[in-house]
Amino acid sequence: MSPKTTIPPSGSDPALMARVLAALQDPALANLSVEYIEGTLVLRGTAGSAEARDEATRDARAVAEGAPIENRMRVG
Numbered sequence: 001m002s003p004k005t006t007i008p009p010s011g012s013d014p015a016l017m018a019r020v021l022a023a024l025q026d027p028a029l030a031n032l033s034v035e036y037i038e039g040t041l042v043l044r045g046t047a048g049s050a051e052a053r054d055e056a057t058r059d060a061r062a063v064a065e066g067a068p069i070e071n072r073m074r075v076g
Helices: 014-023 050-063
Strands: 029-037 040-047 069-071
Touching (some): 014 029, 029 050, 050 069
């Protein structure tokens, strides 16, 4: 049996970006945005702590349907 392969969605996927934003409803995150750049979901904004930033990455991955996640959020 071959391993399961998840293919990231091509092009922009507004529904996927909306699901990721919905998963990131944490008061420790401010000015949050999700962009879809060259097949990667990019998180931008500010996190109240490094832990909140890392949790945002985990939460986004949980709903991202295999799309790569790049977290460019600042802590501050």
